[in-house]
Amino acid sequence: MGQKITIEPVTRVEGHGKVTIHLDNEGNIAQTRLHIVEFRGFERFVQGRPYWEAPVLVQRLCGICPVSHHLAAAKALDVIVGAGTGDGLTPTGEKMRRLMHYGQFFQSHTLHFFHLAAPDLLFGIDGDPLKRNIIGIALENKELAVQGVMMRKYGQEVIRATAGKKIHGTGAIPGGINKHLSEEDKEYLLNGDDPINIAKMIDWSQAALEFFHDYHKKNKDIIDEFIDFPSSYLSLVRKDGALDIYHGVLRAVDPEGKKILHDVDYQEYYKYIDEEVRSWSYMKFPYLKEIGTKTGWYSVGPLARLNTADFIDTPLAQKEFEKFKAYNNGKPSNKPMHYHWARLIEILHAAEKMKELLNDPDLLEGELVIKGNKSYEGVGLLEAPRGTLFHHYKINDNDQIEMANLIVSTTNNNQPMNEAVNQVATKMMTGKQKITEGMMNAVEVAIRAYDPCLSCATHALGQMPLEITLLDQNNKVIDNKTSV
Amino acid sequence: MSKPILATTSLAGCFGCHMSILDIDERILELIELVEFNKSPIDDIKKFTKKCDIGLIEGGCCNSENVHVLKDFRENCKILVSLGECAIMGGLPAMRNGIPIKECLEEAYLNGPTVVGNTTGIIPNDPELPMLLDKVYPCHEVVKIDYHLPGCPPRADLIWEALVALVTGDEMKMPYEVIKFD
Numbered sequence A: 001m002g003q004k005i006t007i008e009p010v011t012r013v014e015g016h017g018k019v020t021i022h023l024d025n026e027g028n029i030a031q032t033r034l035h036i037v038e039f040r041g042f043e044r045f046v047q048g049r050p051y052w053e054a055p056v057l058v059q060r061l062c063g064i065c066p067v068s069h070h071l072a073a074a075k076a077l078d079v080i081v082g083a084g085t086g087d088g089l090t091p092t093g094e095k096m097r098r099l100m101h102y103g104q105f106f107q108s109h110t111l112h113f114f115h116l117a118a119p120d121l122l123f124g125i126d127g128d129p130l131k132r133n134i135i136g137i138a139l140e141n142k143e144l145a146v147q148g149v150m151m152r153k154y155g156q157e158v159i160r161a162t163a164g165k166k167i168h169g170t171g172a173i174p175g176g177i178n179k180h181l182s183e184e185d186k187e188y189l190l191n192g193d194d195p196i197n198i199a200k201m202i203d204w205s206q207a208a209l210e211f212f213h214d215y216h217k218k219n220k221d222i223i224d225e226f227i228d229f230p231s232s233y234l235s236l237v238r239k240d241g242a243l244d245i246y247h248g249v250l251r252a253v254d255p256e257g258k259k260i261l262h263d264v265d266y267q268e269y270y271k272y273i274d275e276e277v278r279s280w281s282y283m284k285f286p287y288l289k290e291i292g293t294k295t296g297w298y299s300v301g302p303l304a305r306l307n308t309a310d311f312i313d314t315p316l317a318q319k320e321f322e323k324f325k326a327y328n329n330g331k332p333s334n335k336p337m338h339y340h341w342a343r344l345i346e347i348l349h350a351a352e353k354m355k356e357l358l359n360d361p362d363l364l365e366g367e368l369v370i371k372g373n374k375s376y377e378g379v380g381l382l383e384a385p386r387g388t389l390f391h392h393y394k395i396n397d398n399d400q401i402e403m404a405n406l407i408v409s410t411t412n413n414n415q416p417m418n419e420a421v422n423q424v425a426t427k428m429m430t431g432k433q434k435i436t437e438g439m440m441n442a443v444e445v446a447i448r449a450y451d452p453c454l455s456c457a458t459h460a461l462g463q464m465p466l467e468i469t470l471l472d473q474n475n476k477v478i479d480n481k482t483s484v
Numbered sequence B: 001m002s003k004p005i006l007a008t009t010s011l012a013g014c015f016g017c018h019m020s021i022l023d024i025d026e027r028i029l030e031l032i033e034l035v036e037f038n039k040s041p042i043d044d045i046k047k048f049t050k051k052c053d054i055g056l057i058e059g060g061c062c063n064s065e066n067v068h069v070l071k072d073f074r075e076n077c078k079i080l081v082s083l084g085e086c087a088i089m090g091g092l093p094a095m096r097n098g099i100p101i102k103e104c105l106e107e108a109y110l111n112g113p114t115v116v117g118n119t120t121g122i123i124p125n126d127p128e129l130p131m132l133l134d135k136v137y138p139c140h141e142v143v144k145i146d147y148h149l150p151g152c153p154p155r156a157d158l159i160w161e162a163l164v165a166l167v168t169g170d171e172m173k174m175p176y177e178v179i180k181f182d
């Protein structure tokens, strides 16, 4: 070994996410914490790099949703090169980026549903952990596994056709996009051999929703009652209130649906949002400044988007949206397991949007890039699959990045995930001196509803290795368990 | 004959290399026939349950835990493969190598435009958090690595070819186009 590494001996097992639970004298839960244990330092090491590198650099924070980082950075740079704040691009530029983004939603959401959530639903929360995975599904229900694999493939193919590469592509550049969609790819994605065509994708998205509705009917205890706590919700919405994952204004509502952030311009996001730092986690805790750290936290992601938006502008998804709204009496749903439901509605919406865009002639020809007067600062914001993603850059006279600030989706869900862990732990562990497999899984299922992409703040594919430690009032370890 | 056993892990990587494994698409169903999976985030087995034949490592080492996991992989796998640029040479996270870690922490927790409320200057330091290393290290500087698969991420076809070659013992096809970093 060439270099010397100074390392503390590590005795604990691998754990990107870790939960600790403290008990008081009576054996009741005094405190629970979800610790995020990774740190990158991106904000600092990107300083000094030429600004146009940002869209290809930053996406390497997350290989699960790289397109989101790629586009959020590009949107911030649009502002810097004077191409407007999100709606100033050429039709080709904007639509190519949108197609890339819907492809990303489609692949990321199907990955979550089929690879991560479906195993819990199929095999049960306390099912055999060795079976609770996509391989278990493949062995048990091959058709469903094939659907999951091929839907993800379709999304990845859309990304390849727009970004040049399935993971870490180069499509978006400051002020636009670097290529058109080819006739060949258009034909392939619209009418490719079964199952790679858009009609099949729409069919399968509806089938996945049917699967969920059926499951929901039989398992209200898990979907409706398992976790339930009031939260505020934040997301981008289109100016007219429609669901929009690429551009719009920032809105937040309280648990009852009352607006607490009134469709503001995100270029000034830092006026409304701040982040609390806590010593026990590398992931910060964002909150709405006006309300404060105690109750100003909010949730983001599929459920937050459906809770803040007024409607969806594609017909099939809108129908499902209406069902969802009716089920929750027109109020926001405060049940985190409804994230799964919302995610499936968004899969259908993304499929419908891709169909619309693939048929649009603007993708095949037209100006790619637009430029205007340079400025020194820009904010790019969009809805990543897991929620609102903030990118903010300042540059200097030499076109070098001088400041970078990122609030990634999963960071926005930090407090809600902690709340969910607390609720499940309190419910299942009060008065118990032993951790059971069922409890472990329950805590994981609660966290998994948020589809935490710890790859941005850390890594691990939702299925994070989880370590739970039970401590007594003197901080003595009573029990310690790691998921298999 | 029992199937060869495969394990994978993500250290200081972005998970893109794992996504590239999934990008073998329908061949994933063939892969399930070809090998038995053990510890891997893809299948949710989180601790080695037996000795493995092949270990794929994504990402380099940026903290004490990464080192611990990598050593555990070396102990439990006959063949270790560095998968992608981060494992091979640190990759994007290694961009912090020229900068004192203190500056990175201060930028993230004290200086940014949305940590205005952190007036007491908290920087995460709980004993629950693993030690950050002074630098991000490529895997072969920490343990012996048997093979390197280049790319960011390596192409799905390259990963597939390599796995098939390792499992069957046949020589691997390596056309010029697949041997590039990006």
Ligand code: SF4
Residues within 6 Å of the ligand: A060, A063, B012, B013, B014, B015, B016, B017, B058, B059, B083, B084, B085, B086, B087, B091, B092, B151, B152, B153, B154
């Ligand atoms: S090599 Fe590239 S794709 Fe793989 S972990 Fe590193 S940044 Fe991600």
